[in-house]
Amino acid sequence: xxxxxxxxxxxxxxxxxxxxxxxxxxxxxxxxxxxxxxxxxxxxxxxxxxxxxxxxxxxxxxxxxxxxxxxxxxxxxxxxxxxxxxxxxxxxxxxxxxxxxxxxxxxxxxxxxxxxxxxxxxxxxxxxxxxxxxxxxxxxxxxxxxxxxxxxxxxxxxxxxxxxxxxxxxxxxxxxxxxxxxxxxxxxxxxxxxxxxxxxxxxxxxxxxxxxxxxxxxxxxxxxxxxxxxxxxxxxxxxxxxxxxxxxxxxxxxxxxxxxxxxxxxxxxxxxxxxxxxxxxxxxxxxxxxxxxxx
Amino acid sequence: xxxxxxxxxxxxxxxxxxxxxxxxxxxxxxxxxxxxxxxxxxxxxxxxxxxxxxxxxxxxxxxxxxxxxxxxxxxxxxxxxxxxxxxxxxxxxxxxxxxxxxxxxxxxxxxxxxxxxxxxxxxxxxxxxxxxxxxxxxxxxxxxxxxxxxxxxxxxxxxxxxxxxxxxxxxxxxxxxxxxxxxxxxxxxxxxxxxxxxxxxxxxxxxxxxxxxxxxxxxxxxxxxxxxxxxxxxxxxxxxxxxxxxxxxxxxxxxxxxxxxxxxxxxxxxxxxxxxxxxxxxxxxxxxxxxxxxxxxxxxxxxxxxxxxxxxxxx
Numbered sequence: 031x032x033x034x035x036x037x038x039x040x041x042x043x044x045x046x047x048x049x050x051x052x053x054x055x056x057x058x059x060x061x062x063x064x065x066x067x068x069x070x071x072x073x074x075x076x077x078x079x080x081x082x083x084x085x086x087x088x089x090x091x092x093x094x095x096x097x098x099x100x101x102x103x104x105x106x107x108x109x110x111x112x113x114x115x116x117x118x119x120x121x122x123x124x125x126x127x128x129x130x131x132x133x134x135x136x137x138x139x140x141x142x143x144x145x146x147x148x149x150x151x152x153x154x155x156x157x158x159x160x161x162x163x164x165x166x167x168x169x170x171x172x173x174x175x176x177x178x179x180x181x182x183x184x185x186x187x188x189x190x191x192x193x194x195x196x197x198x199x200x201x202x203x204x205x206x207x208x209x210x211x212x213x214x215x216x217x218x219x220x221x222x223x224x225x226x227x228x229x230x231x232x233x234x235x236x237x238x239x240x241x242x243x244x245x246x247x248x249x250x251x252x253x254x255x256x257x258x259x260x261x262x263x264x265x266x267x268x269x270x271x272x273x274x275x276x277x278x279x280x281x282x283x284x285x286x287x288x289x290x291x292x293x294x295x296x297x298x299x300x301x302x303x304x305x306x307x308x309x310x311x312x313x314x315x316x317x318x319x320x321x322x323x324x325x
Numbered sequence: 326x327x328x329x330x331x332x333x334x335x336x337x338x339x340x341x342x343x344x345x346x347x348x349x350x351x352x353x354x355x356x357x358x359x360x361x362x363x364x365x366x367x368x369x370x371x372x373x374x375x376x377x378x379x380x381x382x383x384x385x386x387x388x389x390x391x392x393x394x395x396x397x398x399x400x401x402x403x404x405x406x407x408x409x410x411x412x413x414x415x416x417x418x419x420x421x422x423x424x425x426x427x428x429x430x431x432x433x434x435x436x437x438x439x440x441x442x443x444x445x446x447x448x449x450x451x452x453x454x455x456x457x458x459x460x461x462x463x464x465x466x467x468x469x470x471x472x473x474x475x476x477x478x479x480x481x482x483x484x485x486x487x488x489x490x491x492x493x494x495x496x497x498x499x500x501x502x503x504x505x506x507x508x509x510x511x512x513x514x515x516x517x518x519x520x521x522x523x524x525x526x527x528x529x530x531x532x533x534x535x536x537x538x539x540x541x542x543x544x545x546x547x548x549x550x551x552x553x554x555x556x557x558x559x560x561x562x563x564x565x566x567x568x569x570x571x572x573x574x575x576x577x578x579x580x581x582x583x584x585x586x587x588x589x590x591x592x593x594x595x596x597x598x599x600x601x602x603x604x605x606x607x608x609x610x611x612x613x614x615x616x617x618x619x620x621x622x623x624x625x626x627x628x629x630x631x632x633x634x635x636x637x638x639x640x
Contacts, residue, residue, distance in 0.1 A: 166342045168613040170576030175350050178598045178606050179357050259580045262472045278473050296473035303468020
């Protein structure tokens with residue numbers, strides 16, 4: 031593992047660079063393509079204040095429903111807002127919210143699942159039971175109930191997703207851990223007298239996180255679709271804040287005369303979702319290769 | 326006898342979900358800041374009138390008693406009373422449930438019809454150009470927001486070409502079918518890719534089995550091996566995948582109903598939130614949970630009844 035024990039900083043940096051280069055070189059075409067695409071989208075979102083030519087919420091009644099082209103790359107909407115700037119700013123919201131909605135529950139889901147799978151017994155029975163109930167829980171209904179209580183907005187989505195989504199990750203990590211638990215290296219760790227915490231976190235976790243990472247990529251797509259879908263029906267992000275789904279809803283009435291208002295934010299979702307799916311597909315193949323399974 | 330026990334066990338297994346959903350909804354509504362009846366009626370009522378509503382809805386009883394009576398009433402088909410619409414929730418649900426069930430049914434049917442041939446051809450030549458094309462198309466379809474696809478379908482097939490109706494539920498059996506084509510296709514855009522992926526994988530697994538080799542050796546034509554021997558074994562895991570996604574399917578249906586102006590449960594749910602009609606929300610949460618649980622149950626049961634090995638593993 032540690033080939034970089036040779037004290038000098040330069041050697042370490044070179045070793046790290048080489049390892050990174052080797053890692054990237056071993057990626058499949060889909061993984062590379064997805065990673066590049068996602069990096070570009072994330073960069074555009076990050077740089078939105080510098081790239082966006084207009085204020086995303088500024089209305090201009092001299093430039094209403096302009097088709098794409100010229101200064102307004104993606105055209106303008108019914109109150110003269112620049113669609114390109116809005117799509118860029120929406121990317122900040124959709125990507126960061128999608129990221130949090132996916133990876134926050136993943137962290138405690140995997141930890142809970144790995145622990146339950148390792149310990150077995152009562153802990154395992156409780157976690158398994160909760161996971162089984164949660165999988166049949168109508169997701170959107172729960173969010174709607176929370177919206178009815180605390181009002182529309184992203185907080186309702188966070189609360190519902192954080193309460194429910196971890197169970198899927200716990201389920202995956204638990205199943206993998208039950209397989210890993212019986213393997214020799216686990217036995218060796220136990221014989222050496224390591225603590226349960228160390229065995230689960232240091233020895234088990236690296237081997238059970240793969241399936242969750244693969245699932246996280248589709249979950250990321252689904253979470254962006256969830257956020258935009260709720261905003262579309264008016265329960266999520268409220269106008270005038272730019273969000274892809276809310277923008278699609280805003281353009282709905284003008285779809286015949288100004289197709290670009292709804293279509294272009296939709297394409298942004300498709301592009302992001304495809305990038306994530308490509309990464310998920312690449313990761314799935316990579317993990318199955320590593321475990322010597324069929325590609 | 327074993328089959329009956331299997332069904333009973335599964336039925337019992339649905340109870341935690343139903344109790345979980347209703348309890349969550351019930352407790353959540355208790356957290357509403359302020360006075361729910363005053364919020365629902367926008368403060369137009371005097372104290373005496375509000376008191377009367379509380380009395381009528383039984384909302385001044387202890388929480389546990391309220392929840393208990395909600396469960397008992399629900400079991401007998403009484404879901405309480407909508408405050409805004411001044412009608413029993415059960416009647417409102419009965420009125421709106423048909424379009425939603427049609428949408429779910431049509432969406433699943435179209436998804437299967439699209440997924441089946443694609444998966445068969447993709448699995449016939451794994452890693453061929455066609456296989457890769459199907460996979461790429463699946464990624465694209467999966468990433469498309471259903472409401473966005475719905476809008477594009479409305480514009481293309483409804484408004485530009487004028488082939489299909491774009492909103493409402495239609496009249497009569499055939500009218501429903503025609504009105505459900507575009508909403509169903511919208512569902513298929515996201516459900517079919519999931520089905521193709523799972524069907525293709527399980528077809529490849531099934532084709533690698535020994536009995537397929539035996540069938541080939543016996544000179545059975547390749548298409549027959551595919552349809553009779555491989556597909557039958559591959560369908561079962563796909564059924565599970567379908568069931569796992571039911572929760573998402575139902576969520577998607579709520580949004581799609583709004584795109585196509587379908588007078589279904591989803592539209593009712595969204596409206597009930599707008600009005601803060603808490604009894605209606607509570608009743609609808611239970612109805613949606615029942616739909617999800619029922620579809621899961623059907624998938625589970627058919628799995629167990631088709632594959633008898635599941636029954637043998639019973640305690």
